[in-house]
Amino acid sequence: xxxxxxxxxxxxxxxxxxxxxxxxxxxxxxxxxxxxxxxxxxxxxxxxxxxxxxxxxxxxxxxxxxxxxxxxxxxxxxxxxxxxxxxxxxxxxxxxxxxxxxxxxxxxxxxxxxxxxxxxxxxxxxxxxxxxxxxxxxxxxxxxxxxxxxxxxxxxxxxxxxxxxxxxxxxxxxxxxxxxxxxxxxxxxxxxxxxxxxxxxxxxxxxxxxxxxxxxxxxxxxxxxxxxxxxxxxxxxxxxxxxxxxxxxxxxxxxxxxxxxxxxxxxxxxxxxxxxxxxxxxxxxxxxxxxxxxxxxxxxxxxxxxxxxxxxxxxxxxxxxxxxxxxxxxxxxxxxxxxxxx
Amino acid sequence: xxxxxxxxxxxxxxxxxxxxxxxxxxxxxxxxxxxxxxxxxxxxxxxxxxxxxxxxxxxxxxxxxxxxxxxxxxxxxxxxxxxxxxxxxxxxxxxxxxxxxxxxxxxxxxxxxxxxxxxxxxxxxxxxxxxxxxxxxxxxxxxxxxxxxxxxxxxxxxxxxxxxxxxxxxxxxxxxxxxxxxxxxxxxxxxxxxxxxxxxxxxxxxxxxxxxxxxxxxxxxxxxxxxxxxxxxxxxxxxxxxxxxxxxxxxxxxxxxxxxxxxxxxxxxxxxxxxxxxxxxxxxxxxxxxxxxxxxxxxxxxxxxxxxxxxxxxxxxxxxxxxxxxxxxxxxxxxxxxxxxx
Numbered sequence: 001x002x003x004x005x006x007x008x009x010x011x012x013x014x015x016x017x018x019x020x021x022x023x024x025x026x027x028x029x030x031x032x033x034x035x036x037x038x039x040x041x042x043x044x045x046x047x048x049x050x051x052x053x054x055x056x057x058x059x060x061x062x063x064x065x066x067x068x069x070x071x072x073x074x075x076x077x078x079x080x081x082x083x084x085x086x087x088x089x090x091x092x093x094x095x096x097x098x099x100x101x102x103x104x105x106x107x108x109x110x111x112x113x114x115x116x117x118x119x120x121x122x123x124x125x126x127x128x129x130x131x132x133x134x135x136x137x138x139x140x141x142x143x144x145x146x147x148x149x150x151x152x153x154x155x156x157x158x159x160x161x162x163x164x165x166x167x168x169x170x171x172x173x174x175x176x177x178x179x180x181x182x183x184x185x186x187x188x189x190x191x192x193x194x195x196x197x198x199x200x201x202x203x204x205x206x207x208x209x210x211x212x213x214x215x216x217x218x219x220x221x222x223x224x225x226x227x228x229x230x231x232x233x234x235x236x237x238x239x240x241x242x243x244x245x246x247x248x249x250x251x252x253x254x255x256x257x258x259x260x261x262x263x264x265x266x267x268x269x270x271x272x273x274x275x276x277x278x279x280x281x282x283x284x285x286x287x288x289x290x291x292x293x294x295x296x297x298x299x300x301x302x303x304x305x306x307x308x309x310x311x312x313x314x315x316x317x318x319x320x321x322x323x324x325x326x327x328x329x330x331x332x333x334x335x336x337x338x339x340x341x342x
Numbered sequence: 343x344x345x346x347x348x349x350x351x352x353x354x355x356x357x358x359x360x361x362x363x364x365x366x367x368x369x370x371x372x373x374x375x376x377x378x379x380x381x382x383x384x385x386x387x388x389x390x391x392x393x394x395x396x397x398x399x400x401x402x403x404x405x406x407x408x409x410x411x412x413x414x415x416x417x418x419x420x421x422x423x424x425x426x427x428x429x430x431x432x433x434x435x436x437x438x439x440x441x442x443x444x445x446x447x448x449x450x451x452x453x454x455x456x457x458x459x460x461x462x463x464x465x466x467x468x469x470x471x472x473x474x475x476x477x478x479x480x481x482x483x484x485x486x487x488x489x490x491x492x493x494x495x496x497x498x499x500x501x502x503x504x505x506x507x508x509x510x511x512x513x514x515x516x517x518x519x520x521x522x523x524x525x526x527x528x529x530x531x532x533x534x535x536x537x538x539x540x541x542x543x544x545x546x547x548x549x550x551x552x553x554x555x556x557x558x559x560x561x562x563x564x565x566x567x568x569x570x571x572x573x574x575x576x577x578x579x580x581x582x583x584x585x586x587x588x589x590x591x592x593x594x595x596x597x598x599x600x601x602x603x604x605x606x607x608x609x610x611x612x613x614x615x616x617x618x619x620x621x622x623x624x625x626x627x628x629x630x631x632x633x634x635x636x637x638x639x640x641x642x643x644x645x646x647x648x649x650x651x652x653x654x655x656x657x658x659x660x661x662x663x664x665x666x667x668x669x670x671x672x673x674x675x676x677x678x679x680x681x682x683x684x
Contacts, residue, residue: 049410058364058405058421068391069672075681083425171423276679287677312677319676325669330411333652335629337416337618 021199022214023181024320026268028097028171031223034112034164036171043146044169046328047162052136054125056080057339061118061166065093067173067325070274071151076282081126084245087248089282095270097171098215101226104280106265107254109224111167116159120255130159137162139338142331175271183317191317198314206299215319216269226251228263231279232297240294243283250280273316288312351518363541364556366612366662370439373565376454376506377512385488386511388670389504395479396467397423399681403460403508407435409515409667412616417625423468429590431624436664437612439513440557443568446622448607449596455507458501472501479504481680484673500565517613517662526661533659540656543649548641558611558660568593570605572619573638581635585625588607592622615658630654 030036048052048067051060064078065071071092073079078086088104094100118124119133120297127133137143138157147156148163180199182190191199202208210229213219217226228251232240240246251263264280277283278290291311295303303311372378382513389395390409393402407413413434415421420428430446430607438444444456460466463477479485480499489498522541523533533541544550552571555561560569569657570593574582582588585587593605619625620632633653637645645653 017496051408051415056421057417063400066393066672068670069674073393073399074675074681075399079398079425081425083423214472271675274674276677285678299381301530319674322671324671327667328410329664329666330408332411332616333416334615334658334661335618339416339449 015291021180021184021203021208021212023184024095024176024178024214025098026176028174030171031110031112034168036168037150039146040150040165040168041172042169042328043150044142044165044167045325046143046330047137047166048148048169049328050330052126052134052140052330052333052338053119053162055127055339057337059125061115064090064124065119067093070094071096071173072275074276076277078124079162080121080124084123084126086121086123087282089277091267092271092275093170094173094175094320095268097174098255099217099265100221101265104267105251105254106226106228111170112160112163115163115166115170119162133162134159134336140331140333146331172323174190175322177184178270178320179317182220183322187318190208191315194310194313195317197315198312198317199309201310202314205295205301205303205307207294207311210266210298211269214328218266227266228260228268229298230262232262234297234300237296239296243279243293244281245283245293245297248280269315269318271319273274273319275310287315291315297303363522363526363545363550365526366437366516366518366520366556367440368516368518369435370516371455371527372513373452376510378510379492381466381488382492382507382510383514384494384511384670385485386507386509387486387667388485388672389479389508390511392672394482394672394675394680395469395504397463397469397681399679401467403435403457406432406460406466409435412436412613413438413515414617415620418568420466421436422463423464426465426468428465430462430622431619433609434617435512436517436662437517437557437610439516440555440609441559441607442563442565443607446606446609447593448568448570449598453512454502454505457505457508457512461504463533475504476501482673482675488673508661514665517664520612520662521659523655523662534655536655539661540652540654540659543652544656547637547643547649549636549653552608552640555612560608569608570602571608571640572604573606576639576642579638581638585621585635585637586623587621587625587635590622592609598674609659611657613661615654615661629657633657 014038048061051057051063053060059081064073066073071094072090076089078090080086096111102108102111103117107116108117119127120130127136134157134209144157147161150156151161179190179195203212210218210227221227232245246262249261251260252258254260273287276287277285278287284290284293288308291308292303295301390403393399393405395402401423406415408415413436414432418430418431422428433446438453443457444450444453450456450459458472461469462472469478476499486499487505492498493503521532521537544553552560552569562571574587588604591603593602594600596602615629618629619627620629626632626635630650633650634645637643
């Protein structure tokens with residue numbers, strides 16, 4: 001896993017200027033060792049919505065990454081088992097298939113790696129060990145049967161396979177056909193005048209130096225190769241203390257390299273209108289304020305209110321269509337409870 | 343609202359012996375002032391799954407009454423906002439349309455009345471007032487539009503209408519066609535030998551004195567007229583202290599009548615295999631132990647292990663078919679969060 005430095009990311013930006021705007025693909029890349037099948041998607045959906053993957057049966061993946069809305073919990077930081085709060089704001093699960101690294105600090109290369117984290121995190125789902133999660137799932141006959149069908153082999157219920165199924169479901173969570181996508185494909189009526197102005201503004205200001213590519217989260221990189229940026233790049237603005245932007249060292253927590261202090265994965269702009277509050281600590285309540293903060297901290301510019309409104313209109317045009325879904329039926333556990341007693 | 347005394351409930355039992363076993367209706371009774379429409383069901387489903395109806399955006403109706411499984415959280419007591427625990431075990435939402443009173447103590451006459459409780463309960467969804475809940479929903483444009491379509495009028499987003507929509511969705515949550523229902527309709531292969539034995543046993547022992555009618559929760563009564571029973575009826579067994587059966591006074595908390603001490607609504611047997619742990623305080627982990635406790639405390643009988651196994655087989659035959667559902671799409675709130683900051 002490599003962190004792109006500020007310099008290389010600027011080079012990237014130059015080479016990518018002409019293709020800052022791309023429609024979102026309708027299908028994800030699929031890892032060779034985890035092909036997608038209908039049965040695996042359904043199994044992954046069950047696991048994603050199953051609170052029995054948490055210690056006390058109260059938290060599922062969906063609790064913080066709500067697929068029924070923008071893929072987050074719209075909270076500054078998430079609430080896990082026992083009312084405990086996490087340290088960072090939940091990123092959206094929608095279109096996460098298009099990210100080359102997962103988590104704010106890029107500490108997981110793939111969706112499979114990512115899925116293994118929150119299940120064990122004490123402030124999230126709080127299972128004591130991978131073995132405990134596997135034992136929980138193995139206790140549920142319907143899951144055992146599905147894992148056999150999906151993965152085969154003599155012992156298909158493994159922590160790796162739990163993660164593979166969840167990741168497979170997540171790869172279906174793609175929001176195509178936003179007004180922007182329709183516009184870029186040729187429907188010039190799909191975006192408002194303000195949104196079109198905003199699109200020009202983000203390019204001319206330089207926002208798309210980082211927020212480019214179909215997911216507006218940077219260039220296409222090999223899985224595990226993150227696209228990071230320093231935030232704030234320009235230090236000393238009023239926002240820094242107002243929103244506590246620097247106390248979490250971001251990528252540095254993973255690598256311990258000084259160069260990675262306050263480096264963060266460039267987040268997607270897709271559906272950003274639905275994922276307030278903003279930034280790694282969820283400290284900024286509104287999209288317009290987030291735009292002002294980014295202008296100042298990343299470009300050293302005080303944006304005009306017109307620029308802010310236009311950029312907001314453009315970002316709102318990146319809200320896609322959320323594919324209709326059936327509700328999973330969680331496999332029964334009969335005559336007793338797996339989560340009853342704390 | 344009237345509490346049936348032990349004496350009247352026994353009289354009921356006598357008169358009902360011949361019809362202790364009835365198939366579950368496939369449609370609910372619908373109150374005249376809250377007719378069901380497809381739009382209202384969909385709106386109610388959105389509200390049922392929307393965590394924005396809780397103070398901090400973490401708890402929806404579905405958090406404790408999980409429609410994707412047996413309609414409960416399978417916990418002894420539920421966990422609400424801030425990790426706070428409630429005092430009683432969440433009853434299942436499935437087939438709640440067939441109950442003549444709601445809550446363990448029957449303090450709500452209808453599903454509409456019931457829906458108004460947890461939203462405001464400090465240990466559940468913790469909204470500070472009905473007005474705050476209405477304001478929250480009114481802030482979300484998609485809801486305002488749906489309430490207009492569903493309820494009409496100049497000010498359709500009201501606390502009453504929120505409850506009416508949720509109740510309407512809940513009336514669709516019916517699990518027909520259990521093995522028992524197929525058996526009682528003539529398919530004599532639908533139930534196992536043990537289950538058939540269990541069916542005879544619950545009748546001969548007298549369990550169906552209370553657990554009768556299509557929902558096995560007592561006779562059909564006018565809405566608001568609860569069917570209550572004292573639990574334990576026979577005091578002094580080892581179970582009383584072991585499972586703390588008497589410290590919660592049940593119906594007495596509502597009426598303050600001495601006669602209502604430790605009186606509880608007779609709960610449904612439908613899908614009871616999926617709703618462990620058992621009783622108002624969720625203190626009993628397994629269905630078999632719950633059967634033993636009921637035999638001793640309600641009938642003063644020490645059931646044999648064969649009786650327990652047969653009754654368990656019968657109760658498992660009451661697990662119905664859960665109708666497939668589409669996942670609701672929660673109406674968007676854009677560019678800011680309604681629940682971001684605690």
